[in-house]
Amino acid sequence: MSVLLPQPExxxxxxxxxxxxxxxxxxxxxxxxxxxxxxxxxxxxxAFTVCAQCHAASPVWAESSGVGSLYSWTVVWRPPDPxxxxxxxxxxxxxxxxxxxxxxxxxxxxxxLQEDLRVMVEFHPASSEIxxxxxxxx
Amino acid sequence: MGALADAGISPRDVDGVVGTDCAQIVLExxxxxxxxxxxxxxxPALLDAxxxxxxxxxxVVLIAAGGAGVHVDRSSTAPWTRPANELVVGYGLFTAAExxxxxxxxxxxYGTTPEQLAxxxxxxxxxxxxxxxxxxxxxxxFSPADVLASRMIADPFHLLDCATTSEGGCAxxxxxxxxxxACEAPVYVLGGASDAxxxxxxxxxxxxxxxxxxxxxxxxxxxxxxRAAFAMAGLSPSDVDVAELYDxxxxxxxxQLEAFGFCAAGEGGAFxxxxxxxxxxxxxxxxxxxxxxxxxxxINAQQLQRVIxxxxxxxxxxxxxxxxxxxxxxxxxGGSGALFCDVLLLGPExx
Numbered sequence: 420m421s422v423l424l425p426q427p428e429x430x431x432x433x434x435x436x437x438x439x440x441x442x443x444x445x446x447x448x449x450x451x452x453x454x455x456x457x458x459x460x461x462x463x464x465x466a467f468t469v470c471a472q473c474h475a476a477s478p479v480w481a482e483s484s485g486v487g488s489l490y491s492w493t494v495v496w497r498p499p500d501p502x503x504x505x506x507x508x509x510x511x512x513x514x515x516x517x518x519x520x521x522x523x524x525x526x527x528x529x530x531x532l533q534e535d536l537r538v539m540v541e542f543h544p545a546s547s548e549i550x551x552x553x554x555x556x557x
Numbered sequence: 558m559g560a561l562a563d564a565g566i567s568p569r570d571v572d573g574v575v576g577t578d579c580a581q582i583v584l585e586x587x588x589x590x591x592x593x594x595x596x597x598x599x600x601p602a603l604l605d606a607x608x609x610x611x612x613x614x615x616x617v618v619l620i621a622a623g624g625a626g627v628h629v630d631r632s633s634t635a636p637w638t639r640p641a642n643e644l645v646v647g648y649g650l651f652t653a654a655e656x657x658x659x660x661x662x663x664x665x666x667y668g669t670t671p672e673q674l675a676x677x678x679x680x681x682x683x684x685x686x687x688x689x690x691x692x693x694x695x696x697x698x699f700s701p702a703d704v705l706a707s708r709m710i711a712d713p714f715h716l717l718d719c720a721t722t723s724e725g726g727c728a729x730x731x732x733x734x735x736x737x738x739a740c741e742a743p744v745y746v747l748g749g750a751s752d753a754x755x756x757x758x759x760x761x762x763x764x765x766x767x768x769x770x771x772x773x774x775x776x777x778x779x780x781x782x783x784r785a786a787f788a789m790a791g792l793s794p795s796d797v798d799v800a801e802l803y804d805x806x807x808x809x810x811x812x813q814l815e816a817f818g819f820c821a822a823g824e825g826g827a828f829x830x831x832x833x834x835x836x837x838x839x840x841x842x843x844x845x846x847x848x849x850x851x852x853x854x855x856i857n858a859q860q861l862q863r864v865i866x867x868x869x870x871x872x873x874x875x876x877x878x879x880x881x882x883x884x885x886x887x888x889x890x891g892g893s894g895a896l897f898c899d900v901l902l903l904g905p906e907x908x
Contacts, residue, residue, distance in 0.1 A: 426649065433643035464760040465644060471768055490763070491665075493657035494712040495649055499639035501632045503649040511658055511761045521761035523648045529712075534665045551647045 423508050423525045425543035425553050430502045432546040439466040441480050446550040449542045451485045453518045454478040462518035485540030486557060487514035494529045512538060512554050526555030560728035564740050566617055571730075573615030575606045576622050577857055598622045599860025599890040600899035604749050606731045616732060623726025624855025635722045637856035642759045652805065653711040653719055655762050656894030659776055660713055660808035662764035666823070669811060671713050673826035675704035677842075678718050678807035678849060680835045685846020688877040692723045693850040704807070718807040720848035720859075727858050727865050734907050742872045747885070747908050748789030749901040750782035757895035764893070776812070779889065779898030783817040786900045790908065792885060794818040797902075799880040800840055801867040801888040803860070804847035809892045810834070817887065817900065836878050844870065844878035863888040864901060871905045 435443040445452035454463045457479045461472035469476050492510035495503075508524045510532075524532060525541065538554035545551045561568055573592040574582045583591045592615050596602040606618040628635040638652040645655075663669050679699045686697030697703075699717065707716040737743035754766060754775040764776030773780045787793055794817060802813050811825035819840060820828040828834070834842040845851040845866045853859045867886035869875045884904055891898040 426647070430649070431641060431646050433647050434641070435643060439643060464755075464763070464766065491658045491661045493654045493661060493714075495654055495710070496708065496712075497634070497653070497710040497716075498649050499634045499651035500649070507649055509648045509650055509654050509658065511763055519761050519763045519766070521644050521648060521650070545647050549647065 421506060422528055423506065423523075424504065425525050425551070426503055426507065426545065428544060428546055430545065431500060432549045433551075435549075436466070438468065442466055443549060445480075445482070446542060446552055449550070451483040451540050451552055452480045453483050453514070453516065453520070455481050455516075455518075462516065464519060481516070483514050483516050483518075483540075485514075485552075487512045487538060487554070489524065489532065489534065489536040489538055489554075490519060492524060492532050494532070508532060510554065520552075522552055522554050524555065525553045531556065560621070560730050561619070564730040564732075566730055566732070566740070570617045571619045573606065573609050573618035575602045575609070575618055575620050578622060582619065582621055597860075598857035600749060600864060600888070600901045601751055601890070602861065603729070603731065603746070603864055603901060604751065604899075607746055607749070610731060610733055616736065618731045619728065620731065620861060621726070621728035622857040622861055624858055625724035627855050628722050640758050644760060645758055650758065652758070652894060653714050655758055656806045656808065656892060657711040657714050658762050659764055659812070659893040660806070662776060663808065663812065664713065667826070669808075669823075669826040671705060672701055673811060673830050674713060674718055674807040675701035675715070677810040677829045677834065678704045680829075681804055681810070681843045681847045682717060682850045684836070684844050684878055685850020688846050688851065690876050691846040691851040692725075693721065693846060696850070713808070714806055717849075720805045720853045721850065723852045723854055725852045725854035725858060727861050729861060729865055729868070738907075742874070742905070744868045744871050744903050744905060745907050747792065747902040747904045748786035749899070750785035750789070751897070751899040752778045752780070752782040753897040754778055755896045757897065762894050762896065775896060776893055777816045778893055778896060779813060779891070779900055780816040780818075782898060782900040786902050787818075790902045792902060796885050797840065797887045798883040799844060799867070799870045799886045800842050801863045801870065801886060802843050802847075803863050803889045803891060804843050804849055805892050806894075810842060812893055813889055813898075816898070817889070841878065841880050844875065844880065860890045863890060864903075867901070867903045871903050
């Protein structure tokens with residue numbers, strides 16, 4: 420069978436926003452950053468200016484260990500754009516720090532994907548500007 | 558114009574247009590000066606139109622949408638399925654994958670099977686096969702095995718678990734109950750409400766995302782809306798004669814049956830598999846063939862199509878799959894992968 424791989428450069432790449440700049444800068448330095456609230460330590464799903472739980476204006480960036488568990492996944496055979504190499508496995512990972520993030524699993528066959536599979540982050544360039552965090556079995 | 562003729566109302570009497578294309582419609586039909594609201598098409602547009610009418614801002618509101626010539630690059634999926642948001646675009650996310658991530662959680666938690674998903678798709682696609690007005694009329698019938706044998710798109714969704722794309726348009730007229738009494742076979746809004754957890758396809762679709770710990774998780778989006786709609790109507794799920802559920806993917810039928818209270822959490826797959834959603838069954842679902850088989854014109858019109866089909870059901874005017882004596886129809890829009898869901902209840906009697 421086919422081992423899941425990172426996408427080649429040239430597939431559609433993210434365009435960072437002002438608020439997410441720190442996240443993408445972190446990826447380029449191979450650091451996985453996430454936002455947590457300095458008041459209530461709620462972990463957000465994105466880069467926000469106000470905590471979605473306690474509404475304090477105090478989300479701060481923190482560095483994740485990059486280790487977590489597979490929460491959900493799919494294996495795509497019909498990509499949205501022909502530049503994507505199939506199959507690939509978009510996945511939601513629950514990091515050990517307690518936040519969820521969108522990514523994709525690489526480094527194993529699709530059949531190896533299962534609930535709570537332990538995974539760790541691995542960075543791959545998506546373009547000259549963007550480095551994408553992927554996850555492979557730990 | 559067809560909807561206005563059907564209602565027996567002159568275009569000159571329209572004093573409000575609601576929906577994403579409202580301003581263009583005002584211009585092209587020469588309705589100005591006229592109220593307009595660029596509401597999301599479908600149930601949100603209808604609820605906004607109802608609010609315009611009940612607050613006295615409008616008497617007759619036209620809700621219309623259509624799409625053609627939008628999906629022309631056949632090597633890619635339809636443009637509205639793949640917004641280039643920064644946290645998802647690099648991973649090749651699109652609607653099928655986003656919804657698959659929600660479906661997977663349900664399968665892991667409750668043991669829901671691909672066969673159960675395929676059964677929902679087969680019922681709806683066969684409804685379309687038998688509906689002379691459907692784009693895919695005569696293209697079936699479909700068995701669950703046919704769905705499972707179709708090529709994989711985004712596991713667990715096979716090709717036939719997914720909505721189609723097409724071209725088309727639809728329209729609906731909403732007015733006061735007093736004005737409607739003079740129309741032939743008017744249909745009344747009994748209740749309706751909307752749920753959202755955030756923008757579609759921007760962050761990871763997480764079933765257990767539950768920012769209000771005392772309410773529902775994102776996987777059950779629409780559960781609060783359904784309860785609000787039923788409360789407004791003074792009805793319960795057992796009163797519903799037909800459910801025109803929005804069907805972007807087969808799993809969403811199972812999910813909505815649970816979220817709206819037609820069965821308990823985790824029992825949607827068995828509810829479908831036991832034959833409860835087909836023609837003549839306990840709860841006929843998506844009777845025209847839905848977005849899988851009837852029509853899916855772009856990003857807008859097919860959402861309103863659920864309301865139109867529910868209207869036809871309680872009027873008794875369906876060309877196929879008429880539920881005899883239907884007095885309460887539920888319809889819905891959206892879905893878990895998109896983090897929004899809207900619910901509407903319609904009936905033939907003025908509440």
